[in-house]
Amino acid sequence: MLQRISLLFVLTVISLSLFGQENLPEISYTAKPRKYVVAAIDVVGELNNDPKILANLSGLRVGQEVTIPGDDITAAIKKYWDYGLFSDVKIYAKKIEGRDVYLEIFLQERPRLSMLNYHGLKKAEIEAVDEKVAMIKGSQVTPYLLRRAEKFIKDHFVDKGFYNTEVNIVQRDDTSRVNHVILDVYVDKKEKVKISSLVFEGNEALTEGQLNRYMKKTNERRKIKNFFRTKKFVEENYRADLDKIIEKYNEKGYRDAYIVYDSISRNDDNTLNIKIRVEEGNQYYFGNITWVGNTIYPSEYLSFLLRIRKGDVFNQTLLDERLFTDDDAVQNEYLNNGYLFSRIIPVDLKIYNDTVDLEMRIYEGEQATINRVIINGNTKTHEHVVRRELRVKPGELFNKAAIVRTVRELAQLGHFDPEKINPVPIPDQDKGTVDIEFNLEEKPNDQIELSGGWGAGMFVGTLGLSFSNFSVRNITNLDAWKPLPSGDGQTLGLRAQTNGKYYQAYSINFVEPWLGGKKPNSLSVSLYYTLQTGISSRYGYYGYGYYDPYSYKGDDSRHIKVLGASLGLGRRLTWPDDWFTLYNELSYRQYDLKDWSFIGNFRNGKSHSIYLKTILSRNSIDNPLYTRSGSSFSLGVELTPPYSSFTGKDYSSITDEQELYEFIEYHKWTFKGAMFKPLDRANKFVVMSKIEGGFLGYYNDYLKSPFEKFTLGGDGMSGYSMYGSETVGLRGYENNSLTPYSFYEVDGERYSMADGNMYTKLTMELRYPFTLQPSATVYGLMFLEAGNAWSDFKGYNPFQMYRSAGLGVRIFLPMFGLLGIDWGYGFDTVPGRPEAAGSNFHFVMGQSF
Incomplete structure (x- = not known):
């Protein structure tokens, strides 16, 4: 090609001399090479780039002395071909004047991509392949890019087990655009290559079954034990599995073990036979x-x-x-x-x-002192919120455990993606110092709850707003409203539920995690109001245990109202260790009842409950969204004043319900404990074990509180705080179906009342994450549960449990919080409610573990 182009150049010069240019020397093909000076360079052709830039690519320049015929022109042409951007290159001597030569370079640029079409692939496959091929519309179509695209497509499907994939790329002109082409990519994946047999030789210390288990991603087909495991052959995974075999031998003391050979043979049915021979050596x-x-x-x-x-x-x-x-x-x-x-x-x-x-x-070396602590990535959260959680500070000695603990504390804030918190030590050994750089990635954690549900013959709508990174001090700063003042790590929650006249609930709460800004002492304030009347769109009047479709239908004068407020203070402890926290809360709650027949024999009047709650807890979990390790334990107690001890009244003879229950008294004890343990080295499979229980006690047998009881069963979300009850879920059974009931008579009529004064519950879950991205955390789970509730110690039997099993999924969306659905199967029949067990679906919203 280069010789033909050089000949073309010489013949062009000769032709110019024949057309009467008397000042040009007579040149013949056999003439000796002569030296000329380049007087001008013009680039012509259908060009998409600046001609001046294209001229520079030749390596020739005006004023340069060139030899004709010679290597200068040949080298310029070769450069253009080496770039791979042109399909045709010609260089002409447009004119020769004395020793000056005027060059004209003709270039035909390679066509540009107008459209890329895939044939033989599904939509998801096209998206995956197109991302790897990465051919942008408008880019030049070169042989290299075509070979690269073909290789990437084949490699993609080889990784999926399609070893015989064929790719054919057809190029056709785009008639609507000059020098543009359409590429049609035809892909025939053929069938997956699977493993028919996997045979080991030379193994004595480890059985063939053990070696098969160690080959995680290389498994025989048609084996029941491999039903849930991949049977396709992927070269990269196979080589990694061979390394795992040697690693397992090393763990058993066979440090000289090696693979003598491995052979792979293909069968007519597109399967493979694999034979692996090992040399175990001695055990050490x-x-x-x-x-x-x-x-x-x-x-x-x-x-x-x-x-x-x-x-x-x-x-x-x-x-x-x-x-x-x-x-x-x-x-x-x-x-x-x-x-x-x-x-x-x-x-x-x-x-x-x-x-x-x-x-x-x-x-050992010298001890390293922390020089600087650098924080990157906190685009929304103020820096002092991050720094107050640091366990490493300038001037202190380097401490790896303190860095790990800091990562945990930053994850617990909820403002940053826990999977992306990356501490990087930057040591300076000459100075004996180290900088610690914490790289963070903000994630949205404000949440909105907008939902509706149908149950108990009514529709209940919910609107909730939770601002988890609120800033009170910037409320008056209008520039900080984006759309609300944020960055100080405070929590503000607003929530409303209603279905009209039948049920209404409103609450507002605020939490300052660092009261005063110097110590991790939290302040919590909450206000709430709930109302339930005797109106129901379908049933009329609703209570625990049954529906009454006839009594008082449409009577909205019958009601129960609850008004409450609480003030809480919490602080972190340093003993027994600094994982402990102590929380104290003073609360007031008022119950207003009118002709309400589902709170025992208390039907009319107002009750007041003033109690002190104390919770001692220890929390060492590593990640609040998908916990892999650690534990969480809490012991709580609620105490009201023992009014009956100092009023001097004989409560056994009081019949006036208003006088009897004017002030509620009780003591309530709860315990919850959960432990998390990863089961694999990748920390994906996690088992969670949990135990919890509660007991509601009384100071006086004649003054037992009709409130603050436990209701058991279902999703743990049913039941309303207006009853003063604590709802405990147990999947596989209908809501509240495992709560014991007591019966009483008023004016000759028999009524029921939920009477769960104690409960025990056991849970075990196996979890696996599907995605842990900032935009969504999704994991699946399988669970076993057992639990029961009792009215008193006399009937308590920890071996009499209602058992269930099932599976579910959890989705954490930054905007909506934790959502989930569980399917559970209850194995034990509930006396009086045989329909409560069996297959049940449960929806989850806002619960952690």
Whole structure:
């Protein structure tokens, strides 16, 4: 090609001389090369780029001396071809005057992409492939880009198990646009390549079944044990599984194990046979472990931290975990005390027979002091809100545990994506200092609840607003309203529920987590009002345990009203450890009843409840949205004054309900505990175990509170605070169906009353996340539950539980909070309510765990 172009250049010069340009020298193809000076360079053709830029690509310049014929023109043409952007290149000598030559470069640019069409793929596959191919409309279509697109498409489907995928890219002109083409990409995935047989040879210490389990993503088809596991063959996963086999052998002490060979043969039915031969070698054990270079900690203490004894099976994975990765690893003992630059190097000191002696060579170095703590990414939350949660401060010694704890505290705020909190130490060993950089990513955590539900013959609408990063001090600053003043970490909640005359509930609450701004002492204030009347759109009058479709239908003068307020103070404790918090609350609640027949024998009048609530809790969970590790325990007590002890009244003889219940008295105890444990190294599968219980006690047997009881069963969201009851969910059963009832007579009529004074509940869940993105956290779960409620200790039987099992899903959306649905199956028949057990669906809103 280059020779033909050079010949074209020479012939062009000759032709110019033949047309009477007398001042041009006579040039022939056999003439000797002569030197000319480039007087001008013009670029012509249908161009999309600046001709001056294209001229510069040639490497030629005006004033340059070139040899004709010679390498200068040839090199310029080669450069254009090397760029790969042109389909045709020609260089002409437009004119020669003496030693001056005027060059004209003709370029045909490669066509540009007008449209890209995929054939043979589904919509989701097209989106995935198109993202990887990344061919933008308007870009030049070059052979390289076509080869690249074909490779990316094939690689994409190979990763999916389609090893025989064929890709054919057809290029056709776009008649509506000059020098533009349409690409039609035809993809034939063929069938997935699956594994017909997987055979091991040479294995004695580990069975074939064990080796099959270690091959997580390489499994035989037509095996029941592999029903839920992938059977497709993916080269990358297969090689990773081979490494897992060796890793497992190493963990069993076979440190010399290796794969002798692995063979893969193809069958006519598009399946593969895999044969793997292993050489196990000998099993090794830990021998003597000595420490060298340690001056800070004695060898005995380091051996205690290592927790590996002479004679234990040699396990390289365990050794690495105990030295470096576990929370209480040896390396972390140094890192938690400032020795950032310390190193531990395990060395095989001696190998004899089946024993390995190790020498731990330690370089302790100097302690590192924190120089700066840098915070990035807090675009909404004010910096002082972040800094007050820091457990690391300038001037202190480096402490890895304090950094980990800081990450946990920042995640608990809820203002940042917990998966993206990234602390980065920036050490300066020469100065003996380190900067700690916390990289954060804000996530929206204000929530709106707008919902409606149908139940008990009525429609209830809900509107709730929760502002989790509110700022009271900026209320008067109009510039801070975007749309509300925010950034100080305060919580403001507003909520309203109603279906008209039958039911209404309104509440407002405010929480300041750092009262005064210097210590983590929280202030909580709440106000609420609820109303329920005797009106129902369908049933008329509703109470616990049954519906009465006839009595008092449409009588809105019958009601129960509850007005309440509370003031709470909480603080973090340092003993027994700094995971503990203590919360105290003083509350007042007024009950106003008129002809209300579902609160025992109290039907008319007003009751007042003044109580002090104290909750001692310990919370060490790592992530409030998808918890992987840690625990949460709380012990709470509510106490009212024991009025009956100092009024001097004989309550056994009082028949006036207003006098009897003017002031409510009780003592209420609750306990809740949950633990989380990851089951795999990726920390995805998590098991949650929970136990909870409560007891409502009385100071006087003749003055038992008709309020503050426990109702059990269902989704845990039914029942209203106006009754003063605490609703406890137990999936697999209808709402409130497991609550015991007592009966009483008034004027010869028999009534029922919920009478759950104590309960116990056990829960176990297995969770797995589907996505942990800031825009949505989604995880599935399977659960086992058991629980029951009783009226008194005499009937209490912790082995008499209503059992259930099921599965569900949770979705956390920043705007709406936690939403979910569960399907549960109750195994035990409920006396008097056989329909309450069996298959039940439950909706979840706003509950954590």
